[in-house]
Structure formats: structure tokens, C-alpha cells
Amino acid sequence: MFAQAQAFSGFSVDDLGEARRFYGETLGLPVEETGQGDMRVLSLTLGGGARVFVYPKETHTPATFTILNFPVDDIDTAVAELERRGVPLERYAEFEHDEKGVVRGGGDGPAAIAWFTDPAGNVLSVLQENREN
Template identity: 45%
Template sequence: MFEISGSFSSFSVDDVEKARDFYAGTLGFQAADALGGGLDLTLPGGGRVYAYPKSDHVPATHTVLNLVVPDIEAAVASLHELGIRTDHYPSTPEMPLDENGILRDPNAPEGFGMAWFKDPAGNVISVLAQP
């Protein structure tokens, strides 16, 4: 078997400077120029993501990044204060959402919550509280 010495995730963006402003300026991640004109993002907790430019970028229709937070209500309120709109998906029995678009799964442990928003390129990001 081959030896794995590290790992990181990646996703495309349509405008690297808008991505830098959002991820570094708005969310506070560390951002450094990377090969291929992209950005190396260092997330709280030390995870890494490579955001690469793609001229024919199509936003992901699934969650590309999950941000763990201690308090889902406070995180959603902070996003709204930053001018970031959380997505309001239709609430269903399988995916019950409250009025702020926060998933409140009755089968999850107490304190769990999850909400979604998009980056400037339209990629889906979540904030989630895990007890």
C-alpha cells in the first residue's frame, strides 16, 4: 500500500479574489497564494482546503465544507450580521428545519444543529454544532 503523508480538500471558484475576500476577510481563515493561481486556505483547527480557479465553474450542489461551531444559533446570527444569508431549504419530516433554516433532527443528540450558506462562487458551506 502507498504511504499517505497528508490530505486536503479542494473545490473550484469563479473568482479567486472574491474567494480570498470571503474566506480570509469575512470568515477569518488564513489564505495564501498557491500554484495554479488558487488559494491555500487554512481553517480553524488546522484543516486545509485548496480553492482553485475554474473559468467554467459550476457551484457545487452539495456541501463542500463543514464548519464546526459551539453554538448554532450564535453562528447563524453572526453570519446574518456579516450579511451572509443562510439558505432556507423546505422543511420535511426527514429534514425538519426551524424558522432560521437550522436543521433540528429529533433523532440527533441534544445540542445538534446545522445550517447552510453559500460562498461568493455559490458553493454550499455548512455550520454545525455537534454535542
């Protein structure tokens, strides 16, 4: 029934203007703002054309899990660019991070991953897949 549906995901933020600047200017994603007044929303276009709906929520609580993963060819370059753009990485006690804030793994998961947050506190990541996957 839903196999052919053009499904999309969404998440909330506490400040739509800050989200527009972060996703559009800092991360460089195409961002479209639509609606009027209190009904304004953002549509982010991801690589491959997928879209994500971002809406303001007065009682927003940041997602404590990763809401968007950005696969990259070279995580060190991506992390350096995030740092250059003023985006700090998150460090979680349950993972062993290198000096850059990257968790390097292997096995069945990504070769490397680093987390950061948007201005609303939602968790995002850059990750480099294992070459064998």
C-alpha cells in the first residue's frame, strides 16, 4: 500500500529562523520556507532529492537520538569543515572518541562517525561507511 508513496520525515525545532540559517547557510542544504504566520515550515532537500519537513514547536524537546545522518567520503574533511563553520562535535561517554571527536569503528557499523547538534539541540551525524559495505 505504501511502497510507492513519496514518504518524508519531519522533526521539530524551537526557532525556525535559526534552523533555516543552520541548515541552509551552515550546512549548505537547499531550504524552502513555506506557509504563513504561525504555520511557517521548512523543507530541507537532502542529497538524492529526499525531503525533510522541519516545523516549529513551542514545547520543542530536542531529539536525544540521531535524526539525520550525512554519509561522507572522508570524515576527517567533513569534521574539519564543520569545525571551520563553528559547529562543535558532541562527545558521548559510552563511546571512545579520537582527538578530533570522531568514533572510529569497523565491524558491521560505520568506519567512523561524529555527532553534532542543530541550534534546537537535535542530534545529527556525519559518518563514513566501511569500504566493504
